[in-house]
Amino acid sequence: MPPHVSVRDVNRTFGQRENPLRVLDGVCLDIEAGSICLVVGASGSGKSTLLNVIGGLDRPDAGTITIGGHTITGFDDRRLTRFRRDEVGFVFQFYNLIPNLTVRENVAVCAQLVRDPHDIDALLADLDMADQAHKFPAQLSGGQQQRCAIARALVKRSRLLLCDEPTGALDYATSGRLLAVLERVNQRLGTTIVIVTHNAALAGMAHQVVEIRDGRIVRDEANPTPSAAADLEW
Amino acid sequence: MGARRSWREFRSALARYLALVALVVLGVGIVVGFAAGSLASLEGIVSARESGRLADGEFTTLAPLSDPQTDAVVALGVEVESAPTLDVRGDGRVVRVLPLPVDLNRPTLAWGRLPEASGEVVVEQLHAAARGLGAGDRLALAGRTFTVVGAGSLPHYSLSVPTPDAPVADPAGFGWALVTGTAFDALSDADPNAVVHGYAFRLEGATEGRLRAHLQGLAVDPDAVRNPLLARALRHAEAWDAPIRYPLLATFLPATDNLRVTSASDDALITTRVAAVAGVLMLGLVGFVLAAFSRDRITREGTVIGTLYALGFSRARVTRQYLGLPLAVTGAGASAGVVVGHLIAPALTGMSTGYYSQPALDFAPRWPVVAAALVVPVGLVAAVNLGVLREGLRQTPLALLRPQPSEGGASGLRLRGWPFGLAFRVRQAVRAAGSLALLAAGLMLSILLLVFGVGGRASVESYVAAAERATTAHHTYALQLPDLDRPPPDAHLAVALPMRVVGPGGDALLLGVDAGARHVAVDVEHLGPLDVAVSGDVAAKFGVGVGDPLTLQEAHGDLSWAFTVAAVGPGGDGLVAYTRREHATALLDPAQVAFIAALGSDGWLATGTPPPPRPQPAASGFYNAVLADAEVAFDPDRGVTHTSRADVLAGVRQFRGLMDTTTGTIVGAAALMAVLVLGVLTKMVIGRQRYAIALMKAFGWSDREVDRLYLDVYAVVVAGAVAVGLPVSHLVLGPVWRTMISNVSAGVPFVLPVPDAVVVAALVLVSYAVVRWASGRNLRRVPVTEVLKFRE
Secondary structure, eight states: OOOOOOEEEEEEEEEEETEEEEEEEEEEEEEEEOOOOEEEOOSSSSSSHHHHHTSSSOOOSEEEEEEEEGGGOOOOHHHHHHHHHEEEEEOOTOOOOOOTTOHHHHHHEEEEEEEEOOHHHHHHHHOOOOGGGGSGGGGSSSHHHHHHHHHHTTTOOOEEEEEEETTTOOOOOHHHHHHHHHHHHHHHOOEEEEESSSSSGGGGGGGEEEEETTTTEEEEOOOSSOOGGOOOOO | OOHHHHHHHHHTTTHHHHHHHHHHEEEEEHHHHHHHHHHHHHHHHHHHHHHHHHOSSSESSSSSOOOOHOOOOOOOEEEEOHHHHHHHEEEEEEEEEEEOOSSSOOOEEEEEEEOOOTEEEEHHHHHHHTOOOOOTTOOOOOOOOEEEEEEEOOOTTTTGGSTTOOOOOOOTTEEEEOOOOOHHEEEEHHHHEEEEEEEEESSSEEEEOHHHHHHHBBOOOOTOOOHHHHHHHHHHHHHOSOOOBSSSEEEEEEGOHHHHHHHHHHHHHHHHHHHHHHHHHHHHHHHHHHHHHHHHHHHHTTHHHHHHHHHTTOOOHHHHHHHHHHHHHHHHHHHHHHHHOOOOOHHHHHHHGGGGGGOOOOOOOHHHHHHHHHHHHHHHHHHHHHHHHHHHTSSSHHHHHHHOOTTTTTTGGGOOOHHHHHHHHHHHHHHHHHHHHHHHHHHHHHHHHHHHHHHHHHHHEEEEEEEEOOOOOOEEEESSSSTSSOTTTTTEEEEEEEEEETTTTOEEEEEEOOOOOOOOOOOOOOTTTEEEEOOOOHHHHHHHHHOOOOEEEETTTOOOEEEEEEEEOOSOOOOOEEEEEEHTTTSHHHHHHHHHHHHHSHHHHHHHHOOSSSOOOOOOTTEEEEEESSSSOOOGGGGGEEEHHHHHHHHHHHHHHHHHHHHHHHHHHHHHHHHHHHHOOOOHHHHHHHHHHHHHHHHHHHHHHHHHHHHHHHHHHHHHHHHHHHHHHHHHHHHHHHHHHSSSOOOOOOOHHHHHHHHHHHHHHHHHHHHHHHHHHHTTTTTTGGGOOOOO
């Protein structure tokens, strides 16, 4: 069975010609469908850039990226938009909710994009957010906001969930509960989840752990026996 | 450092700031243009009046004042100067020839010099320009050839139109020419009956009422009358000792009652006031747009400001940093606007008051105007921005460093069950309510100006059409001495009495006609002696309707009558109140009527039959006006004034021509303002929501879908502004328009026909379409990677 995500020889350079900064340097990576892949690395290592090029938010300078059989590196803006709409869900470190929309409306932003979205109320209930459905982001805790962001990413039945430092702005207990949510999503829906984090302690819950340093993958290991999220400690 | 940051901010949002500068230049430029122009006009009028010694009034007589009569007038305490005129016709033009004034109503030369030899002439400046007459050119007048030695204007402006009731000046068709006294005498000797014996007077102790009463008491001296018909009549009357005394005074017009004199300064004053009101509105709008920018900038740079606070910068210093750019932009725009305003002032002044043939105006900058044009916008922007900055900077450094997402006033809105698209747009509208309100205000102002421009043109157009419909008589004659026994065949006879409308002020003609008469659009059959049916023009100009009182005073006397408006006609036929012929005749001096009756071809002068001992007005037979389809050959000695349909229509078309440039400028400026306000605010709101837009794109919303979600609300605002702005503007502009055209001798109601309303709506919608297209491009350029940079 082909990998859900396949990254081949991807380069990405920022900055001007006289002072270029190569953030991704010949990155190759495969991620199996239905797995949880953890990408760890220090600040500036290139892990977020890798996530962005996989999600079609950014374009690599060289190399190919294939998602679910589609080589997205050849896509124009229109097809890339279509790809993001159909295939990917994003969860950001700072939740990135639209502040003047309620929780339910924030989730509806993505539900509008597909023909057969999840039932928003059921999804919110599943994420223990039913009581918060008509509140605004400013009225929620950090954990609640992140769960709203997850609901938003999942509602369009995306097969790939890309999470950029999802616990970066959360305290320990809230982070634990959030990771449990992601684990449950992976198990129940079979969603492929890529989590970028600098917290190596989360590696225990992943099926695959990738370490990136100075734009190169220095470790790519499988974890045949991942731990339950609730058992993680850091 | 603050200046460097401001410069970088300016460069990073160059298009936006340039649009703002353009908005300021447009606002200040138009206001300064009108203000500088009307001030120059006012000063020019006052200066010309003083240097030319504007007379306190003018009167005309049927025969020249004799020396004893002149001495008697002077003895009252009046300076009086003979100012006869002679109309010379030819090539479809009328040139009113005057001898060079000595002391009163002296001309101001635009170029050249005054006539010194009998073969020299000075021509009215607009007429000279229209005919392309320059120094040394030849001008033929009544068979004599004159050399043009100068061009200029007269301070009383009365001679900008051939007759007081002509709607507007037509410099190509009418003008005056000043010649030496000798040359004038030679011309008048050749055609003595065409001379109008005019006098200019200046009160030096006497009152206007006393002078008028004295002049009304003077009778025509048969020996002084040059009109042979009149002279013969008077001599016969004397010989038979007939109880007939013909008054010498023909017209008496104090300068304060002369609409052409007062309107020149009234127009300039009105223009100044309109400019002031428009200026406050436009600059207020500009101030608030700039304030919205400042608020936006503070929001965007909250973390920078928080950092500056944290580093120990004082609030005052930060305020100064953020106030600098809007003030610099406003100052630069206002300075450029002052320059532009002074450049366009001559054109704007020419449009509004040029038809008075004013002397050359001095458009040098007036420092109060310059100071106000700089201080008001900068002060306004400073005040509004200071308020916004204080509110924005009131937060603690921590709150600025870590801004918390706000629902932007959306929490009060419960939209459960609403379709997503609608709920999203409603929440966006609530979030950007301030900007949208500003946008609506800017659009309403633009619509007001557009309605003024388009409606003004439509009103004049509609008046031209009405005049073409209503002016069915091809030839209209006014006769001082009609032949009552031989009325012209197939002509419609009428009694015309020049009147003044008591209360609103202004001239109107009381016209007595026969029931069912052709060329008259109203039915007078059932009118009582004190009923009138007024033309639509009278109704529009003086604001009267059926059942309203209308008091008319004889134009050159003291008698007045309180009429009741019994009907209102369709309009286009001028300022006319219609009554039955016999009712109008009953208002005349019976002696005068009897005198005219005697002058008939079959009257007692011709037959030699003595007059009745007590002359009675020949009520039903009297007329002094004739409306005819074909030209009538009247004896010129009967004092005939002829107006053709073509003359009337040329006058109203000239009025339309005058309005075209004004309305074009206003419409262009208003449309540009709509585009600028729409464009600037839309760009700002898009800029403020770049992150959210990028986020939507990251989720997979297409450019087109995002465009609709974010920009559709503007369509609603634009549609709402049009729906509200059109009727409100129409309502507001009705009375404003009436005041603005008070100098025009016609009732032109302000109308906005449906097609023109559609044009205004289309102009706004086209402006919106342009902005929407540009904004759509702007929105498409928001990169999806924006989502990786900031958060809201």
